[in-house]
Amino acid sequence: MSLVPFPFKSGTTPTIFERSQPGRTGTAMTRPDVPTRPLPELIPQRHLRASPPRLPEVPEHEVVRHYTEISLKNHHVDRALYPLGSCTMKHNPKVNEQLARLSGFAGLHPFTPVGAVQGALGLMYELGQLLVEIAGMDACSLQPAAGAQGELTGVLLMRAYHQSRGEAGRRRVLIPDSAHGTNPATVALAGFEVVELKSNEAGRLSVRALREALDDRVAGLMLTNPNTLGVFESAILEISELVHQAGGLMYMDGANLNALTGVARPGDMGYDIVHFNLHKTFSTPHGGGGPGAGPVAVRSHLEPFLPMPTVAADGGGYVLDWDRPLSIGRVHGFYGNFGVLVRAYTFIRMLGRSGIREMAEAAVLNNAYLSARLEERFPLPYGRGMHESVFSGTELKRRTGVKTLDVAKRLLDYGFHAPTVYFPLIVSEALMTEPTETETKEELDRYVEALLSIAAEAEEDPEIVTAAPHVTPVRRLDEGRAGRELDVRWHFPGEPREG
Numbered sequence: 001m002s003l004v005p006f007p008f009k010s011g012t013t014p015t016i017f018e019r020s021q022p023g024r025t026g027t028a029m030t031r032p033d034v035p036t037r038p039l040p041e042l043i044p045q046r047h048l049r050a051s052p053p054r055l056p057e058v059p060e061h062e063v064v065r066h067y068t069e070i071s072l073k074n075h076h077v078d079r080a081l082y083p084l085g086s087c088t089m090k091h092n093p094k095v096n097e098q099l100a101r102l103s104g105f106a107g108l109h110p111f112t113p114v115g116a117v118q119g120a121l122g123l124m125y126e127l128g129q130l131l132v133e134i135a136g137m138d139a140c141s142l143q144p145a146a147g148a149q150g151e152l153t154g155v156l157l158m159r160a161y162h163q164s165r166g167e168a169g170r171r172r173v174l175i176p177d178s179a180h181g182t183n184p185a186t187v188a189l190a191g192f193e194v195v196e197l198k199s200n201e202a203g204r205l206s207v208r209a210l211r212e213a214l215d216d217r218v219a220g221l222m223l224t225n226p227n228t229l230g231v232f233e234s235a236i237l238e239i240s241e242l243v244h245q246a247g248g249l250m251y252m253d254g255a256n257l258n259a260l261t262g263v264a265r266p267g268d269m270g271y272d273i274v275h276f277n278l279h280k281t282f283s284t285p286h287g288g289g290g291p292g293a294g295p296v297a298v299r300s301h302l303e304p305f306l307p308m309p310t311v312a313a314d315g316g317g318y319v320l321d322w323d324r325p326l327s328i329g330r331v332h333g334f335y336g337n338f339g340v341l342v343r344a345y346t347f348i349r350m351l352g353r354s355g356i357r358e359m360a361e362a363a364v365l366n367n368a369y370l371s372a373r374l375e376e377r378f379p380l381p382y383g384r385g386m387h388e389s390v391f392s393g394t395e396l397k398r399r400t401g402v403k404t405l406d407v408a409k410r411l412l413d414y415g416f417h418a419p420t421v422y423f424p425l426i427v428s429e430a431l432m433t434e435p436t437e438t439e440t441k442e443e444l445d446r447y448v449e450a451l452l453s454i455a456a457e458a459e460e461d462p463e464i465v466t467a468a469p470h471v472t473p474v475r476r477l478d479e480g481r482a483g484r485e486l487d488v489r490w491h492f493p494g495e496p497r498e499g
């Protein structure tokens with residue numbers, strides 16, 4: 001495979017501010033024939049600008065070009081494969097967007113009386129029912145705004161449950177060492193104590209370590225299934241039984257549900273609580289920090305504690321149920337990120353019962369294919385995963401000095417987003433790859449060829465890889481500083497960066 005040359009030198013295309021010329025406009029507005037009062041009469045003097053804002057003065061097509069141009073400066077799922085493990089970067093069907101934009105949905109005000117928003121409430125109610133069925137649970141709250149907030153809600157549910165039974169002393173939450181970082185963060189934020197459990201050689205939770213950790217201080221176990229290695233926790237029934245016998249609750253981080261939908265259900269595995277990442281499994285554009293949704297479903301013994309209000313069916317219609325004396329309260333302003341709920345509902349209804357199952361099967365098949373093609377060059381310390389696999393770059397690094405980070409950067413030159421790297425922590429030089437069900441075989445082959453070609457480059461001319469990326473608008477960034485001192489605003493030449 002040869003590299004497609006980048007059509008222009010990075011950073012040379014003028015920004016919208018540089019394209020600006022005084023007096024140039026994009027639209028011709030008709031002068032209003034209604035008498036208007038001068039602004040100063042309506043707005044107090046002290047709120048008026050001293051000088052006009054420095055807005056770009058450009059015609060419409062320059063605006064369009066500007067946005068098209070910046071959309072190409074970054075990688076996104078509408079450009080090519082985006083195999084970021086654990087994040088499930090699948091195609092987001094455009095019909096989801098059309099439905100979420102219907103004015104009856106998009107124009108709703110959260111204070112609209114319940115009687116006038118029956119359609120929206122009906123959608124929320126039905127979505128809750130669908131999620132409950134997919135997870136094998138009994139009840140659901142759609143409020144949490146993301147997976148991490150779903151986790152927090154889940155741990156608060158654990159707390160409320162134990163308190164209601166006079167067991168407030170249960171303040172420990174068990175978490176395997178392969179867990180996503182949000183799991184321990186959630187537990188700490190809820191004021192609980194994290195107890196880390198070792199994984200065994202197969203990458204599964206060690207049942208022996210679990211037995212040793214279980215006592216009357218344990219509130220519950222948080223366990224992703226399949227776990228972050230993509231490995232199914234095949235002892236799950238025994239694990240659930242042990243945790244329940246010890247008086248604890250089972251929490252499933254449902255971020256990996258894409259491997260299971262329509263095939264296996266957390267409720268049948270003994271889980272009491274599960275969160276969904278609707279933006280992952282059920283397709284909403286995500287990854288830019290935009291809105292997500294992390295609904296939480298529970299078994300009936302936890303239902304009284306769910307956040308309020310819940311959406312309930314009442315006679316022929318729907319109501320918001322505030323009469324929930326044991327509820328942990330609200331976890332989100334109003335009712336959750338409604339636009340994401342519309343997209344997930346659309347997606348699930350479009351697929352239907354059999355489609356939901358095919359989705360998981362195809363996600364697992366795609367990953368099996370990818371893993372089989374790559375494992376000779378990039379070993380899999382814990383074997384092929386279900387919907388994602390964690391390759392190790394240790395062997396490549398030992399032989400060539402090329403690190404996983406370099407491989408990830410070089411992939412950008414080939415037009416792909418990198419997989420998740422250096423996570424989970426128990427795999428050294430980890431490349432955690434999740435192809436999702438929406439990629440074609442040809443696209444998976446392109447990705448495999450790119451990785452194999454990078455491995456060959458590492459042997460022959462490692463500097464090409466260690467100096468990558470070469471063709472992106474910016475080269476390697478100081479990611480630590482970018483995180484701490486995020487600055488995404490345009491600055492005029494000479495304008496100070498502060499303020």
Ligand SMILES: *Cc1c(COP(=O)(O)O)cnc(C)c1O
Pocket residue numbers: 086087146147148149180182183224228253255256277292294
């Ligand atoms: C993405 C993810 C989370 C966090 O979900 P957000 O929606 O990003 O808050 C938690 N656990 C796992 C395993 C994940 O992949």
